[in-house]
Amino acid sequence: MTPQDQVVDIDALETEFQERIDAEKKIEPKDWMPEAYRRTLIRQISQHAHSEVVGQLPEGNWITRAPSLRRKAILLAKVQDEAGHGLYLYSAAETLGSSREQMVDDLHAGKAKYSSIFNYPTLSWADIPAIGWLVDGAAIVNQVALCRTSYGPYSRAMIRVCKEESFHARQGFEGMLALARGNEAQKKMCQDAINRYWWPALMMFGPSDADSPNSAQSMKWKIKRFSNDELRQKFVDQTVPQIEYLGMEVPDADCKWNEERGHYDIGEMPWEEFFAVIKGHGPCNHERLQARQKAHDEGNWVREAALAYQKKQADKKQSVA
Amino acid sequence: MSELTQQDALFTYTLRLADNALILGHRLSEWCGHGPFLEEDIGVINTALDLLGRCRMLYSYAGEVEGKGRDEDDLAYHRDEREFTNYLLMEQPKGDFAYTTIRQFYADVWNLHFYTELCNSKDETLAAIAKKVVKECRYHFRHNAEWVKRLGDGTEESIQRMNDAIAEASRFVNEMFEMDDVDQMMVDAGIGVDLNEVKAKWIASVDEVFAEATLQRPEPEYDRSGGRLGLHTEQLGFLLAEMQYVQRCHPGLQW
Amino acid sequence: MVDQYLPLWEVFVRSKRGMDHKHCGSVHAADAEQALQYARDVYTRRSEGNSIWVVEAKHIVASQPDDQEAFFEPADDKVYRHATFYDVPADVKHM
Numbered sequence: 001m002t003p004q005d006q007v008v009d010i011d012a013l014e015t016e017f018q019e020r021i022d023a024e025k026k027i028e029p030k031d032w033m034p035e036a037y038r039r040t041l042i043r044q045i046s047q048h049a050h051s052e053v054v055g056q057l058p059e060g061n062w063i064t065r066a067p068s069l070r071r072k073a074i075l076l077a078k079v080q081d082e083a084g085h086g087l088y089l090y091s092a093a094e095t096l097g098s099s100r101e102q103m104v105d106d107l108h109a110g111k112a113k114y115s116s117i118f119n120y121p122t123l124s125w126a127d128i129p130a131i132g133w134l135v136d137g138a139a140i141v142n143q144v145a146l147c148r149t150s151y152g153p154y155s156r157a158m159i160r161v162c163k164e165e166s167f168h169a170r171q172g173f174e175g176m177l178a179l180a181r182g183n184e185a186q187k188k189m190c191q192d193a194i195n196r197y198w199w200p201a202l203m204m205f206g207p208s209d210a211d212s213p214n215s216a217q218s219m220k221w222k223i224k225r226f227s228n229d230e231l232r233q234k235f236v237d238q239t240v241p242q243i244e245y246l247g248m249e250v251p252d253a254d255c256k257w258n259e260e261r262g263h264y265d266i267g268e269m270p271w272e273e274f275f276a277v278i279k280g281h282g283p284c285n286h287e288r289l290q291a292r293q294k295a296h297d298e299g300n301w302v303r304e305a306a307l308a309y310q311k312k313q314a315d316k317k318q319s320v321a
Numbered sequence: 322m323s324e325l326t327q328q329d330a331l332f333t334y335t336l337r338l339a340d341n342a343l344i345l346g347h348r349l350s351e352w353c354g355h356g357p358f359l360e361e362d363i364g365v366i367n368t369a370l371d372l373l374g375r376c377r378m379l380y381s382y383a384g385e386v387e388g389k390g391r392d393e394d395d396l397a398y399h400r401d402e403r404e405f406t407n408y409l410l411m412e413q414p415k416g417d418f419a420y421t422t423i424r425q426f427y428a429d430v431w432n433l434h435f436y437t438e439l440c441n442s443k444d445e446t447l448a449a450i451a452k453k454v455v456k457e458c459r460y461h462f463r464h465n466a467e468w469v470k471r472l473g474d475g476t477e478e479s480i481q482r483m484n485d486a487i488a489e490a491s492r493f494v495n496e497m498f499e500m501d502d503v504d505q506m507m508v509d510a511g512i513g514v515d516l517n518e519v520k521a522k523w524i525a526s527v528d529e530v531f532a533e534a535t536l537q538r539p540e541p542e543y544d545r546s547g548g549r550l551g552l553h554t555e556q557l558g559f560l561l562a563e564m565q566y567v568q569r570c571h572p573g574l575q576w
Numbered sequence: 577m578v579d580q581y582l583p584l585w586e587v588f589v590r591s592k593r594g595m596d597h598k599h600c601g602s603v604h605a606a607d608a609e610q611a612l613q614y615a616r617d618v619y620t621r622r623s624e625g626n627s628i629w630v631v632e633a634k635h636i637v638a639s640q641p642d643d644q645e646a647f648f649e650p651a652d653d654k655v656y657r658h659a660t661f662y663d664v665p666a667d668v669k670h671m
Contacts (some may be wrong), residue, residue, distance in 0.1 A: 030641050054355035056362075061551070062349050067567035067576040068394050069343075069380070072350075075371050079353055081367040082451025085616055087359050091602040094584065100604060125567050157601070178575050185571055197617040235389050240501060289668070291355065301482070303580040305475025306606030313607065358582065360603050360614040367617050464613055471606065 013083075017284040019221050029095040037221055040214065040228075041151055045093040050114035054107075054288050058122045059131055067125055074171050075128060079115055081168070085161045092100045092153040108293045116274065117200050119282035126179055131192035133171020134201040134239070140165055142205065150222035172227035173242065187248075194243065195251040195300040196265065202266070203274045205232040213268040236264045330506040332386045333406070333446065334513060336396065336435050337549060339379035339502075340407035343397055345428055347560060349543030357418055364464065368425070371457040376434035398568035402558050403551035410493035412548075412557040419472055423490050426465040426574050427527070429496050434515055434522040443511040466530045473534025474561040483536060491541040496548060498523070585664050586635040587618075589625035604641040607632075 013032050020027065027033055033105040056079050063079065066072035090100050106112035117135050122128065146158040179190035206212055218224040226234075236255075239256065243250050254267030276282065349369040356362030361511025380393035396543075411428065428458050434435075436458055439451035472479040498507075498520040531538050547553070582604040588597040600619050605611035613631040619625065639647055655661045664671045 031640065032641065053359065059353035063353055064563050065567060069373065069397055069572075069574055070375050071375070073370065076350055076353065076370055076373065080363055083354070083359055083363045083366070084621065087363065087603070087618055089599055090359070094602065099581070100584075131436060140472070140659070160600075164506075182574055183571070186574060221631070247467075266337060283480070295355040295357070297415070299361075300353075300580055301476065301478045302357035302472070303582055303606070305479030306471045306582065307580060308479075309471040309475045309605040358604065360582075360605060360618065364617040367621070467609055467613070526617060 017176060024222075026155065027150050028152045036217070037223075040218060040221070040223060041154065042093055042098045044095050044218075044290060045096075045154055045157075046098065046106070047088055047094060047113050047115075049086045049089035049103065049120065050107045051111055052082045054090060054114045054118045056082045056086075056191070057288055057291055058118055058120065060282070061122050062125060062128050065125070066128075071128075071175065076170050078132065078171065081164055086158040088160055089154075092151075092157040094292065095153045105172055108296065110142065110280065110289065113116075113278065115204055116277040116282060117204050117279050119284045119288060120196065120200050121284050123196075124193065125177070125187050125190035125209055126193035127197070129175025129179065130190075130197045131178075133166050133176055133242075134167035134172070134194075134197050135204070136165060136172060136205045137239060138201045138235050140169055140182045141231050141238075143226075145226045145231060148222075148225055154223075180248060190246070191248050194248050199270055199273075202232055202269060204238065205229070207271070208269075209276075233263055234265055240264050247294070257294050325502055326504065327510060328386060328491050330503045331512065332435050333381055333503045334507050335383040335386060335447065337406045338398070339376045340405050341380060341411050341428075342372045342376035342528075344405070344407040344411040344557070344560065345425075346370075347413045347564060348411070348413070349425065351419070352421065353395075353571055368461055370462070373460070375450075375454055375457070378453075382446050382450070385451075394568065395502060397481075398560075398565045399572075401555055402561060403555060405551060405553065405561070408493065408496050409429060409545055409554050409558075410497065410549045412553060412554060412560060413490075413493070416489070417482060419476070419479065419486040420489060422465060422468045422472060423483065423486040426469050426530070427462040427490060427494065429458060429465050430526045431519065431522050433444065433462045434519045434526070435516075438514040438519065444515070448511065469536070471529050473531070473536040480535075482573040483534075487536065487538060488539065491539055492543060492545045494541060495544040496546040499546060499549075501549065577652075581589070582606050585615070586633050586636060587611075587615040587629045588629040588631075589619055590627040591625055593626065597627065600624075602633065608632075 014034055017027075017031075017033060017037075020031075057081050059075065059082075063075055066075050074085065083147065090103060093103060094100060103112065107114070117138075122131070140162065143158050143162050147155060147162055149155045151206075174194075176190055177185040182190075209215060209227045209229045212228055215224060216225060220228070240250055240255065252267045254265065256261075258265045258266055277285065280286075335535045346349050346369045349365055349372065352362065352365045353369070354362065376397070377393050384391040384396060385391065410424060412423065413420075416424075433455070435452045436455040440455060441447055441521055442448040442451065469483070473483045474480070498516045500516050504513055505515060527538055545554075583606070584602055585605055586602050587600055589600050590597045603611055603614040603618055605614050608630065611632075615630050626643060627657045644662070651657075
């Protein structure tokens with residue numbers, strides 16, 4: 001084959017690929033796909049996986065301090081789900097030829113990103129139900145949209161995650177309601193958590209569409225199905241009435257219902273902070289990565305021993321046979 | 322001191338089982354997000370959730386037996402160190418993964434044999450709880466026995482760490498088989514379990530797994546004891562301070 | 577220190593009796609027993625199954641997308657393998 005034939009070939013493959021996507025057919029692991037599609041997916045899925053795994057840390061802080069045994073059990077199960085979701089996602093990324101090893105190394109080396117929201121500290125018990133309700137609430141809006149993503153294993157992982165996460169936001173709201181109906185100290189805690197987590201939750205949807213360089217291509221490939229701003233608006237519209245139901249305030253003086261648009265308007269987002277956190281300068285970036293790195297390093301001798309034992313057992317079997 | 326009634330004994334007996342489950346579960350839950358790899362992180366939390374569920378059933382029943390209107394949270398969050406009755410082994414810091422594995426394995430073997438016997442209790446509630454719990458125990462035993470073998474017959478480092486962990490845990494082992502008035506009264510009433518029998522089975526099971534793991538079980542130089550009298554190591558106070566602080570700062574509220 | 581990673585295993589879960597085992601994802605584990613336990617811990621937390629298979633990923637033999645035509649298209653013209661191919665008068669019952 002001459003180089004020219006090859007070029008023609010790839011064009012044909014790309015056309016066929018795009019046709020398959022346009023026809024809403026899923027792409028499966030061994031199918032031909034453009035390298036950029038593969039890279040985009042590995043980046044996005046592994047970021048998503050890292051977010052789940054790092055996301056264990058802020059909530060995990062409060063497992064040993066949960067104020068009732070019931071809340072403790074719910075929290076423990078929820079944080080475990082995050083680990084599980086991280087695992088489903090790593091599994092999906094591995095079908096693209098990336099290894100868990102590489103992805104975890106990239107995270108620890110600071111080469112891979114994860115959701116900025118997990119770089120905020122959990123400072124009172126109220127932060128725990130607030131995260132369940134706002135952060136998982138925002139994540140679910142995103143993830144429901146991703147259930148129809150074009151890559152089969154990612155879509156299947158998302159369907160599984162969404163099924164399991166439905167309890168996360170609900171338990172969070174229930175926890176907030178208990179605080180909102182409690183005494184002054186609890187109400188204060190509740191409002192304070194909303195104040196600190198409102199904007200970071202809105203920023204989970206990423207930069208506004210005008211500043212989101214990868215979005216157009218991802219939409220064309222149907223990796224993304226809705227734009228950042230569309231999803232953010234959906235979340236605002238569903239959450240503002242819930243804040244009002246709690247009898248709490250939205251920490252945004254400009255947030256009001258816009259009759260004409262049929263949506264809530266919001267004030268200017270604190271983008272400067274958003275980009276600082278992404279750059280690694282958020283309140284807990286350093287601590288989160290350090291904790292992950294430490295767990296991984298301290299687990300090394302455990303993994304090494306498990307492999308050595310497996311090898312000894314296999315050798316034994318062989319010598320008997 | 323007034324004479325021990327059967328109701329008192331049943332309350333104390335149930336409370337002790339609950340305290341052991343709560344404190345061990347607490348230590349295990351400290352691994353959440355920090356396990357040696359993601360899969361084990363998830364596995365460890367499953368066990369912690371089992372222990373938490375177990376302590377809730379037992380506290381609720383203890384409160385019922387006591388008849389003073391205390392619920393699971395009153396018993397877990399509003400008692401001091403001196404009122405906690407768990408074994409000292411359960412409250413020790415989680416240590417490295419070898420220590421966690423050995424402590425958990427010791428507890429798993431104890432729980433497996435204890436709750437298997439407790440299924441025959443004449444107290445219907447305890448027997449029903451035991452029947453549920455014993456299924457979890459079988460899985461925990463299986464999971465951790467495998468870890469004992471892997472780490473005990475793994476690398477030079479893992480073998481060293483396991484031997485250190487075994488040495489570190491050994492002085493707390495015999496406390497788990499002490500029989501006092503409460504135990505005796507419960508055994509006599511056909512409600513409780515004879516810990517001498519549990520001990521014989523415990524030794525047999527541990528030695529069997531240790532043999533495969535090429536590990537030795539040393540006789541302790543001396544025994545520590547006192548958990549059931551509320552005479553704890555210094556570790557428990559810190560654990561409770563952390564666990565109870567929200568409840569203690571804001572008592573009497575709904576969460 | 578050499579970083580150690582565990583091999584990949586594929587997990588298949590049967591949701592209830594009478595159903596097939598269905599692929600649901602993967603886990604990393606050092607050996608078969610561990611893979612089975614992690615599959616249980618990860619994929620059946622909500623009573624999703626009553627039977628699990630695990631197989632080390634490297635042992636799976638898969639057809640390739642390039643095999644598509646050679647493998648599967650020859651079956652497309654054998655319409656006579658399907659019941660709908662045959663006309664049976666409507667008044668003939670139990671067919």
